[in-house]
Every structure is written in C-alpha cells, then in structure tokens.
Amino acid sequence: QVQLVESGGGVVQPGGSLRLSCAAFGFTLSSDGMHWVRQAPGKGLEWVAFISYDGNNEYYADSVRGRFTISRDTSKNTLYLQMNSLRTEDTAVYYCAKDRGGTGTPDYWGQGTLVTVSS
C-alpha cells in the first residue's frame, strides 16, 4: 500500500532556508517520478517541482526556480525539497505526491507539512 509521509515544515524567517522530506512506503522512488505541490492558506493547488523516476529530469514552477531544489535518496526511499531564499508568499502546506506512470499526473498524496515564512 502506497504511503507518503512529509516532515520538516515549520516557521522560518524571510530569506531563510528549510528542507522538507517525504518518506515513501509501498513503492520505490527509482520506479516512479515524484512531485511537490503546495497550497497557500485558503487558496488552490500550486505545483512546485517534479523529479523523474531515474532522477535525470527535474522541472520547476517559475515561482520557485533557482530557489528550490528537488532531490531524492533512493537508499532511504525519501524525497526532498530544499527551499532557500524563502519569501512570505512561500507560506503553504506542502504535499509530496507520486507520479502515475510518467504521465505527469500526481496520484497518491501525502498528508502535507506546513511551512510558514514570517518575521
């Protein structure tokens, strides 16, 4: 059974950094691509980043490109999102999600972790 468990959220000052983790169970990261999607309070879904099943391709939303980095550790079956130069507008619940068969479709989602950027 697929399960995704995010961690690492918290309160950080503008300009600061944070690393989110997403532990995967029931499948291996080397077989499926992975997404990060965020949701600001009271707002809709915003896709953040994607890494392919083989780790060779990464894609980012314009709003985070150059500041955020998606990566994974297949030995730990864990996905990461390194977030630098954080801004108040990055405040959101961050979800990791498994990609469905290379189609760009997030299918299984974690429960999310809240990131608050505030002074």
Next chain:
Amino acid sequence: QSVLTQPPSVSAAPGQKVTISCSGSSSNIGNNYVSWYQQLPGTAPKLLIYENNKRPSGIPDQFSGSKSGTSATLGITGLQTGDEADYYCGTWDSSLTAVVFGGGTKLTVL
C-alpha cells in the same frame, strides 16, 4: 490567475447531478491527459479521474470524466452531502514544462 479555468462554485440538490468544467489550451488540455482531484475540508487532495476518463481503484462510478478539444468536464451523479468539497482539474503543460491546475471549484450540496 490559473492556467486552467474552472467555475469558482457549483451547487445542486441531493440526488441530483452536477458538472464542473475545466478550460485550457492546446499546450495543456489539448494535447495531454486531464486528471481530477477531490479535496475534502482539511484533507489532502485525492485522485478521482486520470487519463481524462479513468477511475482509480476504489473510486465509485458516481464520478466520470470527459475531454473534448481544449476543455474537460467532471460529472458527479447521485449527490450526497459528503460530496461537498473542492474539486481541481490538472494536466501537464508542454510549453511551460509544468503541471498546471485549475483554480478549484467548490461544490455545495444544498
């Protein structure tokens, strides 16, 4: 401003049917699969429809999806109060090389 356009809200009576539209362009819906998600209050999104009209295991046939050109539609029949949620469409955008979502539609079952 979302790349995909959805109505902000829809409503219908219990037992009735409702449709939610999702409009895009040739770079996204027109040439890629559409998916639909349900987000109940305080929970993570759940995949309802993938590849335009397929339902994952465990999703009832109460939910259906279709696509025509650069638009897609989610249909929900036999509405219950438990279906009250936010619904999002999503797809890959080949020009942006990004996943794009609609702004979401809030379903109210009156």
